[in-house]
Amino acid sequence: MSEVRTLKVALLGCGNVGAQVARILIDDADALAARSGARLELSGIAVRTIDARRDVELPRELFTTDADTLVKDADLVIELMGGIEPARSLILTAIQNGACVVTGNKALLAQDGPTLYEEADKAGVQLSYEAAVAGAIPILRPIRDSLSGDRITRVLGIVNGTTNFILDQMDTTGAQFSDALAEAQRLGYAEADPTADVEGHDAAAKAAILASLSFHTRFSLDDVYCEGITKVSAADIASAKEAGFVIKLLAIAEKIDSAGNGSGISVRVHPTLLPREHPLAAVRGAFNAVFIEAENAGELMFYGQGAGGTPTASAVLGDLVSAARRLVLGGPGRTETTTGHVPALAIDASNTSYYIGLDVADQAGVLARIAQIFAENGVSIEIMRQTIHRDSESNIESAELKIVTHRASEAALAATVEAVKGLDVINSVTSVLRVEGV
Numbered sequence: 001m002s003e004v005r006t007l008k009v010a011l012l013g014c015g016n017v018g019a020q021v022a023r024i025l026i027d028d029a030d031a032l033a034a035r036s037g038a039r040l041e042l043s044g045i046a047v048r049t050i051d052a053r054r055d056v057e058l059p060r061e062l063f064t065t066d067a068d069t070l071v072k073d074a075d076l077v078i079e080l081m082g083g084i085e086p087a088r089s090l091i092l093t094a095i096q097n098g099a100c101v102v103t104g105n106k107a108l109l110a111q112d113g114p115t116l117y118e119e120a121d122k123a124g125v126q127l128s129y130e131a132a133v134a135g136a137i138p139i140l141r142p143i144r145d146s147l148s149g150d151r152i153t154r155v156l157g158i159v160n161g162t163t164n165f166i167l168d169q170m171d172t173t174g175a176q177f178s179d180a181l182a183e184a185q186r187l188g189y190a191e192a193d194p195t196a197d198v199e200g201h202d203a204a205a206k207a208a209i210l211a212s213l214s215f216h217t218r219f220s221l222d223d224v225y226c227e228g229i230t231k232v233s234a235a236d237i238a239s240a241k242e243a244g245f246v247i248k249l250l251a252i253a254e255k256i257d258s259a260g261n262g263s264g265i266s267v268r269v270h271p272t273l274l275p276r277e278h279p280l281a282a283v284r285g286a287f288n289a290v291f292i293e294a295e296n297a298g299e300l301m302f303y304g305q306g307a308g309g310t311p312t313a314s315a316v317l318g319d320l321v322s323a324a325r326r327l328v329l330g331g332p333g334r335t336e337t338t339t340g341h342v343p344a345l346a347i348d349a350s351n352t353s354y355y356i357g358l359d360v361a362d363q364a365g366v367l368a369r370i371a372q373i374f375a376e377n378g379v380s381i382e383i384m385r386q387t388i389h390r391d392s393e394s395n396i397e398s399a400e401l402k403i404v405t406h407r408a409s410e411a412a413l414a415a416t417v418e419a420v421k422g423l424d425v426i427n428s429v430t431s432v433l434r435v436e437g438v
Contacts, residue, residue, distance in 0.1 A: 004033060007324055008043040010074035010099075012067055012090060013081035017104065017131070018045070019056040020313035021078060026058070032317070036324035044070045046081075055309075072097050076323055078316060079103040088112060095119045095127070100323035102316055104131030110205035110221040113212070126326050128319035133206045134159050134288040136311030137304040138318065143213045147294055152214040154254040154293040156436060159206040161286030161306040162190045162197035163229050163249040167271075168284050170237045171246055177232060189286050189307075199228035200269045203251045210290070211253035211267045215342055219253075223344035225268035232271050236431050239357055243385070243402055245273040246281045250436065255342075256349055264345035271433055273355050278437040348411040353382070353438055356417060357431030358401040362388060366399070366425045373423070377416040380406040382438070398427060404435060 011022055025032065025042045033039045045058070046067035064070055067090055071077055077094040079101060081087045087105055094101050096119070103109070109116070109132055120127040130140045134157070143152070158164050162184055169180035181198065184190035196202045204226040211219045229249050240247050250272040257263045274281045279301050283289040288306025293299055305311040360366050367384070374381055383404040388397055405413065421429055 005038040005328060006041050007036075007038045007075040007327060008073060009040050009076045009078065009320070010043055010070045010094075011045045012071070012077065012079045012087070014045050014047050014054060014058070014063070015080065015082075016055070016309040017312045017316065018078075018080040019054050019058065020309040021080065021316050022058050022062070023056045024313055024317055032321060036321045037328040038324050040076070040320065040324060043074060046070050068093065071099070074099050075327060076320060077101045078320065079105060080316070081105070082107070084108055084111065088116075091116060091127075092119060095123050095125055098123060098125060100126040100128070100327060102128045102131075102319040102323060104129065104312060104316060106132040106202070106205040106209060110208040110224075113209070113220070114218045117218070126323045128323055129209070130319050131312050131315040133157075133209050134290060134302070135161075135304070135306040135308065136314045137288055137290065137302050137306065138315070139290050139302045140209070140213055141318075141322075142302065143210070143292070147292070147297060150297050151295040152292060153295060155210050155214050155252070155290065156280060157203075157206070157210060157251040157290040158248055158280055158283050158288050159210075159251050159290065159306065160197055160200075160203045160249060161288055162194060163200075163203070164283060164288070164306075165189045165286040166198070167229060167232065167237070167247055167249065170232070170234060171241065174234060174238070176234050177230065198230050200226045200249065201228075203249060203269045207251035207253060207267050207269050210251065211265060214253055214292075215255065215265050217265065217342045219265070219267055219344055223267050225266075225270070225347040227268075227270040229271050236357075236433065239402060239431060240273050240355065240433070243273075243355070243383075243404070244276055245355070245435070246276055247271055247433065248274055248280060248283070250274075250280070252436070254350070256345055256351060264343040264349065266345045266347070266350040268347055268350060273433050273435040274437045280437075348409070348414070350410045351407050352410060352413070353407050353435035354379075354403075354405045354413045354417070355431060355433045355435050356401075356403045356405070356420070356429065358403070358420065359427040359430055360399050360401055361425040361427065362397040362399045363425065367401075369423060369425065370401070370403075370420060373419045374403075374405070374416055377412050377419065379408045379412050379416045382406045400430070404438065 050063040166180040204224040289303040
């Protein structure tokens with residue numbers, strides 16, 4: 001029986017996820033060796049401060065502040081530091097020294113992924129990043145491998161647990177955004193500074209990665225339209241609920257064939273109304289899910305925990321075992337499958353439906369004037385509901401209109417909303433939200 005090969009594993013970063021990865025590498029060493037065909041030896045853990053307090057007790061001799069030396073002596077490198085630098089430089093050093101790399105750094109991949117992919121291709125090593133999108137959910141490998149013989153037409157994802165928890169709290173309890181955010185922070189779902197989550201930046205980085213794999217073209221963060229949830233009010237949630245919808249922050253990447261704008265890919269993140277019977281509408285709390293539409297496979301959904309140390313460590317170890325097996329068996333590394341260049345389209349080119357809430361004067365002819373503006377802009381109304389309100393102090397009646405449109409170009413819908421705002425019978429536009437799944 002031949003001797004089992006030993007592969008040195010360098011771990012960069014020992015935060016919540018990194019500590020769990022280190023624990024699993026030590027505790028499950030025999031099982032990982034059986035699955036990968038090599039013994040995975042944790043050769044060191046690079047950190048900023050060796051004596052920092054950590055939730056997992058790990059051998060002190062593994063820790064070092066000399067990340068450069070650790071990387072240069074490794075067969076496999078796991079980067080869980082986050083941020084752009086020094087993570088980028090260390091990954092490039094690892095690749096240039098012939099090491100396979102596993103990373104969960106969505107921000108770096110969205111900003112400078114093409115450089116890393118190109119360098120990994122040149123060196124013939126594997127660059128894996130399953131943990132960069134949707135935590136424990138195995139979504140990138142199925143897109144890259146299982147659906148490689150199909151054509152994906154659309155991806156819709158709930159890929160940020162913090163925002164999903166906040167919107168779910170608002171939907172189930174009627175809480176205001178600020179109160180739901182405070183509860184998310186209390187439970188540890190949101191950071192003290194939640195900007196990256198609530199403004200949609202985290203989801204946008206993941207959208208760029210999903211789009212790149214799904215449509216075999218390199219998309220960066222600059223190609224993603226991004227709108228967060230900070231303007232979503234309890235009134236918006238209540239109105240959506242009354243109309244049979246739920247509001248989710250969705251990452252969307254879809255192929256568009258437009259006569260006016262040409263063919264391309266729309267990549268966007270924004271609050272979206274979904275019918276309550278849509279599979280993504282049932283994703284609760286801090287969970288994530290990705291819904292895929294493909295020409296032959298049809299509709300698929302991947303669901304699971306989108307964050308947390310142990311779940312995300314599961315995705316990291318899956319990539320690590322895959323990379324180790326490649327080193328044992330030989331052959332070129334696997335990074336991405338870009339086969340051409342499909343242009344990224346601006347938000348104006350996308351096709352969607354709108355939910356529009358209007359406070360209007362209760363008088364004859366209002367509905368006809370509004371409907372005429374929609375028709376003039378080529379936007380068809382699917383649903384229109386009217387509720388009459390009387391102000392108790394002034395005794396003046398007004399009407400609340402809730403309109404859901406058929407799918408139309410974003411440009412046409414935006415022009416329609418602007419034209420409606422200009423009518424003298426409009427008191428205010430109370431809600432403007434995109435709709436999917438109708």
